[in-house]
Amino acid sequence: NAGVTQTPKFRILKIGQSMTLQCTQDMNHNYMYWYRQDPGMGLKLIYYSVGAGITDKGEVPNGYNVSRSTTEDFPLRLELAAPSQTSVYFCASSPGTGFEQYFGPGTRLTVT
Amino acid sequence: AQSVTQPDIHITVSEGASLELRCNYSYGATPYLFWYVQSPGQGLQLLLKYFSGDTLVQGIKGFEAEFKRSQSSFNLRKPSVHWSDAAEYFCAVGAPNQAGTALIFGKGTTLSVSS
Numbered sequence: 674n675a676g677v678t679q680t681p682k683f684r685i686l687k688i689g690q691s692m693t694l695q696c697t698q699d700m701n702h703n704y705m706y707w708y709r710q711d712p713g714m715g716l717k718l719i720y721y722s723v724g725a726g727i728t729d730k731g732e733v734p735n736g737y738n739v740s741r742s743t744t745e746d747f748p749l750r751l752e753l754a755a756p757s758q759t760s761v762y763f764c765a766s767s768p769g770t771g772f773e774q775y776f777g778p779g780t781r782l783t784v785t
Numbered sequence: 786a787q788s789v790t791q792p793d794i795h796i797t798v799s800e801g802a803s804l805e806l807r808c809n810y811s812y813g814a815t816p817y818l819f820w821y822v823q824s825p826g827q828g829l830q831l832l833l834k835y836f837s838g839d840t841l842v843q844g845i846k847g848f849e850a851e852f853k854r855s856q857s858s859f860n861l862r863k864p865s866v867h868w869s870d871a872a873e874y875f876c877a878v879g880a881p882n883q884a885g886t887a888l889i890f891g892k893g894t895t896l897s898v899s900s
Contacts, residue, residue: 713892714892715891721887763828771861773879776830777828779827
């Protein structure tokens, strides 16, 4: 099992550009999450999904969109990138509510 | 609302010395509890978890944690720290019966190991 994979590992965007961060898991987990991690701030939840076709906002959803068409994939879309979106983004999956989450290696995004 | 507090932002420990990282949580019932470790440039790796039962849980890499309901704490310990333990450590809580909720993470404690 590869677990949770994320692409790309690094990306530099210009202000106003858009991009999609990819996340795939091969553990057949229903729950998937997107976090951003900023220095000294821990992890903040952007969006989550409890199954294919079902998504919901987390703590910091503004400027992002998600979709979940399959169990395996949970892409995160950034529209009109802003410097405030410079961060490290982690995707995670979980077998159920409250259980441990399995994290991908992260995507380091810089918006200049 | 649920919350997690890690009071120590940065701790330095000598190699071979013991370690204790503090974690306090706020939750109405007994939550699920986790410790994760993040090495520089890496994702988060689960060290250990507590769901129920024995309040002293063993994890990977020689770590253990003790759940104390009366103190709402779940402190992480290691009897002898190795240089490779230098990393950032996150405590997290999960709500067992709230559908769709994610884990709540503390802000992390950075561990440095001196020789």
